[in-house]
Amino acid sequence: MGKAASTVSSLLCCPCRCLFCGVLSCLLSVLTCVLFSAGLVALILYLLFRPHIIRATAVSADLSAFTLTPRTWILLYNLSLAVQLHNPNSRIALHYLDVAARAYYEGQPLADARLPDLFQGTGETSSLKPQLAGDAPLVGGVAAAGFRREAAEGATFSLDVKISAHIKLSLWVITVPGPKTQIDCPVRIQRRNATDDDRPPPEFHPTECRVWF
Numbered sequence: 001m002g003k004a005a006s007t008v009s010s011l012l013c014c015p016c017r018c019l020f021c022g023v024l025s026c027l028l029s030v031l032t033c034v035l036f037s038a039g040l041v042a043l044i045l046y047l048l049f050r051p052h053i054i055r056a057t058a059v060s061a062d063l064s065a066f067t068l069t070p071r072t073w074i075l076l077y078n079l080s081l082a083v084q085l086h087n088p089n090s091r092i093a094l095h096y097l098d099v100a101a102r103a104y105y106e107g108q109p110l111a112d113a114r115l116p117d118l119f120q121g122t123g124e125t126s127s128l129k130p131q132l133a134g135d136a137p138l139v140g141g142v143a144a145a146g147f148r149r150e151a152a153e154g155a156t157f158s159l160d161v162k163i164s165a166h167i168k169l170s171l172w173v174i175t176v177p178g179p180k181t182q183i184d185c186p187v188r189i190q191r192r193n194a195t196d197d198d199r200p201p202p203e204f205h206p207t208e209c210r211v212w213f
């Protein structure tokens, strides 16, 4: 058993033994062995702690401005959104770096916003609150017609908010770079009418976001 195992390990660890001799051969076989075991440990750790995908939900939204100027077709907007992120992993903590949010209307990009880096411990839920305000030209008659239709139908607009981040995974003291993450929240938000303050703000239905890498 011991002999068979050592034959296997020398086959695995030293494919180059026949080409080199002495110290060099020994160094090479040790190096190959170390690399091979490190790979094996990484694979086992991955299989044991296989990361669960994060969950993201848009929990509240406020659209305090969303108007299209006639003729010039400039869209004025002011959107604030709260997205809750949940890390379902019981052993892996997450660092979110280079976090950015961008809103799209009728497939056309509006403003983007940088968000602060975020550290999320195991099982934690945290929120991202992008505030997107500004103006942008709305290109094409189809998009403008879409705006007029939604404005007429109770001023409830369909926007897409995409959040991107680089993720690092931490397991005990080990931190490894993770994939680039995209969070895609398709939301329907009713425009708030600033002139009547005494009315409650429009209701927002929490929306599940798609998360992909």
Ligand SMILES: *[C@@H]1O[C@H](CO)[C@@H](O)[C@H](O)[C@H]1NC(C)=O
Binding pocket: 064, 078, 079, 133, 134
């Ligand atoms: C957008 O709306 C928020 C809250 O309604 C307000 O505090 C902020 O000043 C507005 N931003 C712009 C650029 O109008």
Ligand SMILES: *[C@@H]1O[C@H](CO)[C@@H](O)[C@H](O)[C@H]1NC(C)=O
Binding pocket: 193, 194, 195, 196
């Ligand atoms: C706000 O409401 C008032 C009356 O309810 C209406 O006249 C006005 O056009 C509304 N404004 C917007 C931006 O919807």
